[in-house]
Amino acid sequence: MLKKFTLRRSPNLTKTHKVALAGAATLGAAALAFSAAPSQAGTTTTSEAGAAAPAQIASQPVKGVKASVTDQLAADSLKIQAAQAKKQAAAAQQKAKAAAQHKAEVARKAKEAASRSAQRPKMAAVAQSTSYGNNLDGWIRQALSIMHQHNIPGSYQGLHRNIMRESSGNPNAINDWDVNAINGVPSKGLLxxxxxxxxAYHVKGTSANIYDPVANITAAANYAADKYGSIDNVNSAY
Known part of the structure; x- marks a missing residue:
């Protein structure tokens, strides 16, 4: 530190002495100013450096924020991929389940069809093995079964009523007196x-013998269905 000089006024100082002292004081002030300048410059430099420092420090948090955002985006991407994979797995599982159900349904239907197919021959055998009595009741019932197969209408009562009127139930009956007999084509059989x-109205699968009871009934019922709609509608000679 510079010592403070006190100028004492002396009565013995001359003008020359006063000028010398003033110059010394001026030089001291200049020296003081020069010595203070570096201090101020250093202070300015230090201040500028101090001002720049926060920018360098601030760059570190920015980098940290970027890293945090990147990590978050990566985590979100993994979550999205996991959700998509789960969704695809569920869809594949559902598709596989539907395919399995379809396959099971196809197999079930095939099994049912095979079962029905296996049952048909047995049912047919039962139908063929059905025996009918060799009498008017048996002939009518057998004729009705054949008529049903060929969609020929008629009922037991309609057949029985007309048979009894035409032949009294005699399968060998023949009319040798009406106009047909006179013309050489007599009426024959039960109906x-x-x-x-x-x-002309013979039903396929029956006997070609006009006196056969079942063949005679089915042919007559077929003719009546064509002319009158059904044997049930016939109540007199036809």
Whole structure:
């Protein structure tokens, strides 16, 4: 530290002495100013350096924020991928389940179809093995079964009523006195059918003999269905 000089006034100082002292004081002030300048410059430099320092420090938190955001985005991406994978797995599982159900349904239907197919021959055998009595009741019932197969209408009562009126239930009955007999084509059988009519309306699978009871009934019922709608609608000679 510079010592403070006190100028004492002396009565013995001359003008020359006063000028010398003033110059010394001026030099001291200049020296003081020069010595203070570096201090101020250093202070300014220090201040500028101090001002720049926060910028360098502040860059570190920015880098940290960027890293945090990147990590968050990566975590979100993994979550999205996991959700998509889970969704795809669920869809694949559902598809596989649907395929399995479809396969099971197809197998079930095939099994049912095979079962029905296996049952048909047995049912047919039962139908073929059905026996009918060799009498008017048996003939009518057998004829009705064949008529049903060929969609020929008629009932037991309608057949029985007309048979009893035409032949009294005699399968060998023949009419040798009416106009048909006079013309050489007498009516024959249970329902008194003339030969041309029998052959025209003969039902496939039955006997070709006009006196056969079942063949005679089915042919006559077939003719009545064509002309009258059903044997049930016939109540007199036809």
């Amino acid at each position: 008194q059918v003339i030969p041309p009519t029998f052959h």
